[in-house]
C-alpha cells in the first residue's frame with residue numbers, strides 16, 4: 001500500500017484512557033493513553049495476548065462500552081474529523097452499522113435466533129437506507145451471493161441455528177457490509193472456526209473490503225493472521241500500544257521485546273507445531289499493574305530502571321514507534337541496553 005496522506009485519515013484515537021470501577025472498590029486501568037490513526041482503505045491489525053485491552057478499545061470506538069462500570073477518563077475518538085465521544089446515543093446509532101460496522105468472534109451473539117437471515121438483513125438495510133422492502137430483499141440476496149453463499153435464495157429464508165459456523169460468519173460479513181461502512185471492526189472473527197474455513201473467511205473479508213472501499217481494524221492474538229491481512233500493525237500490552245509499524249517492517253525489524261516474543265509464538269514451516277513457544281508469565285491484571293514498564297516482569301532485557309519508570313514512545317522511523325526504555329529519545333538503542341542485547 002502507498003504511504004497514506006494526512007487527508008486520507010478516517011479514524012483518529014487520541015490519548016484514550018479507560019478504566020473500570022470494580023465491585024471491590026478497586027479501579028482497573030484497562031486502556032491507557034492509546035493513540036492511533038486509521039486511513040481510508042487501510043487494514044490495521046491490533047494484536048496482543050488475551051486481556052491486553054483490544055476488545056475494550058474497539059467497543060469504545062463503537063460506543064458500546066458498559067458505562068458504568070466502565071469510564072472513559074480521557075481522550076477523543078474522531079471519525080472524519082468528528083469526535084464520536086460527543087455524540088448523543090441517537091446520533092451514534094446512526095453511525096453504528098452504517099459508517100462503522102463490527103464483526104464479533106461468535107456470530108450467534110449478534111444474530112437474533114427468532115428472525116430469518118433475510119428479515120435481519122432487511123431490517124439493517126432499511127434502518128440506514130431509504131429503500132422499499134423488495135429493494136432491501138434484493139440487496140440482501142446480492143450480498144449473500146457476494147460473500148460466497150451459493151444457495152442464497154434458500155439461506156435468506158433460514159434461521160441462524162440452521163447454518164454452520166462458517167456460513168454464519170459469512171452472513172455476519174454480509175450484514176456488516178450492507179450499508180457500505182467506511183470502517184469495519186473485526187474482533188477475532190475467525191478464532192472459533194477451523195483452519196480451512198478461517199482462511200476462506202479472511203480472504204472474503206479482504207475481498208469485501210476492496211469492493212466496498214472500507215478500512216478494517218482487525219483485532220487478533222494470532223500473528224499469522226496479521227501477516228496475511230494487515231498493512232500496519234499495533235501491538236498492545238496491558239492497555240498500552242507498545243509498538244506500531246508497517247507490517248513488513250514489524251516482522252523484519254521488531255523492536256519491542258514483547259513483539260519479538262509474540263513473533264516467536266508464530267508457527268513456521270520449520271517449527272514443530274506441538275512445541276510452539278509461549279511467552280513465559282501472564283499479562284498483569286488491569287487492577288494490579290506493575291510500576292514502571294508493564295512488560296518488565298516478563299522481559300528478558302529488563303534492568304532496574306524498567307521496573308521504576310514508565311517508558312515513553314520513541315520513533316524508530318517515521319512510521320515505526322516503540323514504547324520501551326531500550327531506546328533513547330532519538331530512537332537509538334540505549335548504551336547499556338546494547339550490551340544487554342549483545343549478551344543474549
Ligand SMILES: Nc1ncnc2c1ncn2[C@@H]1O[C@H](COP(=O)(O)OP(=O)(O)OP(=O)(O)O)[C@@H](O)[C@H]1O
Nearest residue numbers: 020028030049050051052053054055056057285286
Ligand atoms: N466489564 C468489565 N469489568 C471489569 N474489567 C473488565 C470488564 N471487561 C473487560 N475488563 C478487563 O479489561 C481488560 C481488557 O480486556 P479486553 O477484553 O479488552 O482484552 P482483549 O485484549 O480483547 O482480550 P481477549 O482477546 O481475551 O478478548 C482485562 O483485564 C479485562 O479483565
